[in-house]
Amino acid sequence: MAEFSTLPTPRELFRLFETGGMSREDFQAAMASHQKDLIAEMEEARLNPVAAYMEHRRNRAAVRMLVRKHGMSEIREVLAALGTLPGFPPAQLLWNAGHEDLPLHCFIRMRHEPVFRVLKAQIWPVFVRITVEYGKVRKDLATREEIALRRGKFGRLEVHYRRVLD
Numbered sequence: 001m002a003e004f005s006t007l008p009t010p011r012e013l014f015r016l017f018e019t020g021g022m023s024r025e026d027f028q029a030a031m032a033s034h035q036k037d038l039i040a041e042m043e044e045a046r047l048n049p050v051a052a053y054m055e056h057r058r059n060r061a062a063v064r065m066l067v068r069k070h071g072m073s074e075i076r077e078v079l080a081a082l083g084t085l086p087g088f089p090p091a092q093l094l095w096n097a098g099h100e101d102l103p104l105h106c107f108i109r110m111r112h113e114p115v116f117r118v119l120k121a122q123i124w125p126v127f128v129r130i131t132v133e134y135g136k137v138r139k140d141l142a143t144r145e146e147i148a149l150r151r152g153k154f155g156r157l158e159v160h161y162r163r164v165l166d
Contacts, residue, residue, distance in 0.1 A: 004089035004114050004134075007033055011084075011095045051112075058110040062117070063103075070123045072104065078121065078128055079107050081149055081157035089143075090116045090134045111137055119144070126151045131165070 007030055008016065017027040045052035066075050076097060083094030093116055097107050109116045113136060120131040128149040135142045148160040 004092045005034070005037060007092075009083070009091050009095035010034055055110065055112045056105070059105040059108045062108050062110055063105045066118060066121060067104065070121060074123050075104060075121075076100070077157060078123065078130060078149065079104070081128075082130075082132070082147065085147070085159060085162075089114070090132070113137055115142060127160070128157060 007013075010031065013022070013027055013030050016022045017024070022030075063075070079094050080098035082088060083091050083097050085091055093109065094107055096102060097104075107116070108118065115134060115137055117133045118130060119133055120129075122129045129146065130149070131144065131146045133139070133142045133144045144165040145162060146165055147162045149157040150160040152158040
Protein backbone atom coordinates (compact mmCIF):
# COMPACT_ATOMS: atom_id res chain seq x y z
CA MET A 1 0.00 0.00 0.00
CA ALA A 2 2.06 2.94 -1.27
CA GLU A 3 -0.87 5.35 -1.14
CA PHE A 4 -3.98 5.62 0.94
CA SER A 5 -6.94 3.76 -0.50
CA THR A 6 -9.71 5.80 -2.10
CA LEU A 7 -12.34 3.34 -0.90
CA PRO A 8 -14.60 4.39 1.95
CA THR A 9 -13.33 3.23 5.34
CA PRO A 10 -14.79 0.02 6.76
CA ARG A 11 -16.85 2.12 9.20
CA GLU A 12 -18.36 4.05 6.27
CA LEU A 13 -18.97 0.79 4.40
CA PHE A 14 -20.84 -0.64 7.39
CA ARG A 15 -22.95 2.51 7.62
CA LEU A 16 -23.76 2.39 3.90
CA PHE A 17 -24.68 -1.28 4.07
CA GLU A 18 -26.85 -0.92 7.18
CA THR A 19 -28.78 2.02 5.70
CA GLY A 20 -29.35 0.19 2.43
CA GLY A 21 -26.94 2.37 0.46
CA MET A 22 -25.11 -0.64 -0.96
CA SER A 23 -25.84 -4.26 -1.68
CA ARG A 24 -24.37 -7.16 0.24
CA GLU A 25 -22.20 -8.10 -2.76
CA ASP A 26 -20.80 -4.57 -3.08
CA PHE A 27 -20.12 -4.47 0.65
CA GLN A 28 -18.28 -7.79 0.57
CA ALA A 29 -16.24 -6.75 -2.48
CA ALA A 30 -15.19 -3.47 -0.83
CA MET A 31 -14.27 -5.21 2.42
CA ALA A 32 -12.30 -7.82 0.43
CA SER A 33 -10.29 -4.97 -1.09
CA HIS A 34 -9.42 -3.69 2.40
CA GLN A 35 -8.50 -7.23 3.38
CA LYS A 36 -6.16 -7.58 0.38
CA ASP A 37 -4.36 -4.37 1.37
CA LEU A 38 -3.81 -5.68 4.92
CA ILE A 39 -2.57 -9.04 3.70
CA ALA A 40 -0.16 -7.35 1.26
CA GLU A 41 1.31 -5.33 4.15
CA MET A 42 1.69 -8.45 6.28
CA GLU A 43 3.46 -10.23 3.42
CA GLU A 44 5.76 -7.24 2.93
CA ALA A 45 6.63 -7.26 6.65
CA ARG A 46 7.34 -10.98 6.48
CA LEU A 47 9.65 -10.55 3.49
CA ASN A 48 11.65 -7.81 5.22
CA PRO A 49 11.46 -8.44 8.97
CA VAL A 50 14.33 -6.09 9.89
CA ALA A 51 12.70 -3.08 8.21
CA ALA A 52 9.34 -4.02 9.76
CA TYR A 53 10.95 -4.27 13.21
CA MET A 54 12.67 -0.90 12.84
CA GLU A 55 9.41 0.73 11.73
CA HIS A 56 7.64 -0.87 14.68
CA ARG A 57 10.25 0.59 17.07
CA ARG A 58 10.00 4.07 15.50
CA ASN A 59 6.20 4.02 15.71
CA ARG A 60 6.25 2.94 19.36
CA ALA A 61 8.75 5.66 20.26
CA ALA A 62 6.63 8.34 18.56
CA VAL A 63 3.50 7.19 20.39
CA ARG A 64 5.36 6.95 23.69
CA MET A 65 6.34 10.63 23.42
CA LEU A 66 2.77 11.67 22.57
CA VAL A 67 1.30 9.63 25.42
CA ARG A 68 3.85 10.94 27.90
CA LYS A 69 2.90 14.52 27.04
CA HIS A 70 -0.89 14.21 26.59
CA GLY A 71 -2.12 10.87 27.93
CA MET A 72 -3.28 7.74 26.17
CA SER A 73 -7.03 8.38 26.25
CA GLU A 74 -6.61 11.91 24.87
CA ILE A 75 -4.40 10.77 21.98
CA ARG A 76 -6.78 7.90 21.21
CA GLU A 77 -9.76 10.27 21.22
CA VAL A 78 -8.01 12.70 18.85
CA LEU A 79 -6.94 9.93 16.46
CA ALA A 80 -10.45 8.49 16.49
CA ALA A 81 -11.88 11.93 15.67
CA LEU A 82 -9.41 12.29 12.78
CA GLY A 83 -10.50 8.87 11.55
CA THR A 84 -14.02 10.20 10.96
CA LEU A 85 -13.01 13.25 8.91
CA PRO A 86 -14.44 13.18 5.40
CA GLY A 87 -11.84 13.59 2.68
CA PHE A 88 -8.94 12.89 5.06
CA PRO A 89 -6.75 10.17 3.45
CA PRO A 90 -5.24 8.85 6.74
CA ALA A 91 -8.77 7.96 7.87
CA GLN A 92 -7.96 4.63 6.17
CA LEU A 93 -5.52 4.01 9.03
CA LEU A 94 -7.42 5.71 11.83
CA TRP A 95 -11.00 4.50 11.34
CA ASN A 96 -10.79 2.14 14.33
CA ALA A 97 -8.46 4.17 16.56
CA GLY A 98 -11.18 4.39 19.21
CA HIS A 99 -10.93 0.66 19.96
CA GLU A 100 -8.95 0.37 23.17
CA ASP A 101 -7.83 -3.18 22.43
CA LEU A 102 -5.65 -1.93 19.54
CA PRO A 103 -2.27 -0.43 20.48
CA LEU A 104 -1.81 3.20 19.49
CA HIS A 105 1.41 2.52 17.60
CA CYS A 106 -0.65 0.69 14.96
CA PHE A 107 -1.98 4.04 13.75
CA ILE A 108 1.34 5.85 13.31
CA ARG A 109 3.59 5.24 10.33
CA MET A 110 6.88 7.08 10.59
CA ARG A 111 8.72 5.88 7.47
CA HIS A 112 6.57 3.23 5.82
CA GLU A 113 4.50 4.68 3.00
CA PRO A 114 1.92 5.98 3.19
CA VAL A 115 3.25 7.73 6.28
CA PHE A 116 1.15 9.30 9.01
CA ARG A 117 3.04 11.35 11.56
CA VAL A 118 1.85 13.62 14.33
CA LEU A 119 4.22 16.58 14.25
CA LYS A 120 2.63 18.73 16.94
CA ALA A 121 -0.33 18.36 19.26
CA GLN A 122 -1.87 20.81 21.66
CA ILE A 123 -4.72 19.29 23.64
CA TRP A 124 -6.96 21.21 26.00
CA PRO A 125 -10.23 20.03 27.56
CA VAL A 126 -12.44 21.73 24.94
CA PHE A 127 -10.08 22.41 22.03
CA VAL A 128 -7.39 20.45 20.16
CA ARG A 129 -4.92 21.71 17.58
CA ILE A 130 -2.88 19.05 15.83
CA THR A 131 -0.41 19.19 12.96
CA VAL A 132 -0.04 15.99 10.98
CA GLU A 133 2.00 14.91 7.99
CA TYR A 134 0.92 12.14 5.68
CA GLY A 135 1.55 10.58 2.29
CA LYS A 136 5.13 10.32 1.09
CA VAL A 137 8.21 9.66 3.22
CA ARG A 138 10.06 12.67 1.79
CA LYS A 139 8.98 15.69 3.77
CA ASP A 140 8.90 17.93 0.70
CA LEU A 141 6.40 15.56 -0.98
CA ALA A 142 4.28 14.82 2.09
CA THR A 143 1.08 16.70 2.86
CA ARG A 144 1.17 18.70 6.08
CA GLU A 145 -2.13 19.73 7.61
CA GLU A 146 -3.21 21.60 10.72
CA ILE A 147 -6.54 20.50 12.13
CA ALA A 148 -8.42 22.12 14.97
CA LEU A 149 -11.07 20.14 16.82
CA ARG A 150 -13.62 21.48 19.28
CA ARG A 151 -15.97 19.62 21.60
CA GLY A 152 -19.52 19.67 20.34
CA LYS A 153 -22.60 19.86 22.49
CA PHE A 154 -22.55 16.08 23.03
CA GLY A 155 -18.90 16.10 24.15
CA ARG A 156 -17.43 14.61 20.95
CA LEU A 157 -14.56 16.24 19.10
CA GLU A 158 -15.67 17.88 15.86
CA VAL A 159 -13.71 19.73 13.19
CA HIS A 160 -13.40 23.44 13.85
CA TYR A 161 -11.07 24.08 10.88
CA ARG A 162 -8.60 22.35 8.62
CA ARG A 163 -5.85 23.89 6.57
CA VAL A 164 -3.03 22.53 4.48
CA LEU A 165 0.36 23.97 5.43
CA ASP A 166 3.11 24.74 2.92
